[in-house]
Amino acid sequence: MSIVTIYQEDQPDEIIAQVDDMAVIVEALSKLGVRYERWDTKELSDNMSDNEVLEAYSSDIERLKDEGGYKSVDVIRLSPDSEQKCELRKKFLCEHIHSEDEVRFFVEGSGMFYLHIEDKVYMMLCQSGDLLCVPKGAKHWFDMGADPHFTCIRIFTSPDGWAAEYTGNDIADNFPKFDKKAA
Numbered sequence: 001m002s003i004v005t006i007y008q009e010d011q012p013d014e015i016i017a018q019v020d021d022m023a024v025i026v027e028a029l030s031k032l033g034v035r036y037e038r039w040d041t042k043e044l045s046d047n048m049s050d051n052e053v054l055e056a057y058s059s060d061i062e063r064l065k066d067e068g069g070y071k072s073v074d075v076i077r078l079s080p081d082s083e084q085k086c087e088l089r090k091k092f093l094c095e096h097i098h099s100e101d102e103v104r105f106f107v108e109g110s111g112m113f114y115l116h117i118e119d120k121v122y123m124m125l126c127q128s129g130d131l132l133c134v135p136k137g138a139k140h141w142f143d144m145g146a147d148p149h150f151t152c153i154r155i156f157t158s159p160d161g162w163a164a165e166y167t168g169n170d171i172a173d174n175f176p177k178f179d180k181k182a183a
Helices: 022-031 050-056 058-068 085-092
Strands: 003-008 015-019 035-038 072-078 102-117 120-127 130-134 139-143 150-156
Touching (some): 015 022, 050 072, 058 102, 058 130, 058 150, 085 139
């Protein structure tokens, strides 16, 4: 179940609200310019190639590409035994923005997106079946946890893929980290 937890940016120990109702999440995020959808998940085998994963979700991917002008798609997979897990977690945990939308569909597993919009932080638990589109220029960070397990489809406008502009704000250090056991 997906959950949005809302904080004041300067009060990371005090929850303003917590929402797990799909319709309320969609409405609240859309008011912020953030797109959230639930897609039907497909039964996929552990040894499927990236191309097979993309093919399984091709109709939804094509719909998004048509709607948003996206041109490039890839798959990212991380597991607890991934060699780059510490380096990638550190990179994603720094608050940043992008010059294009950050579009992620969780094929499997989970992770936590933190959206820093105006004077609030929206902590969004994303799990299998969740699509999140963070609009370009929105300050955010992502925590995959100490022992990540997820497969995501990433959709880009630029064929160059993921490129972040870090804000230099250490706000992410103050908020609760993602713990899969608590999710």
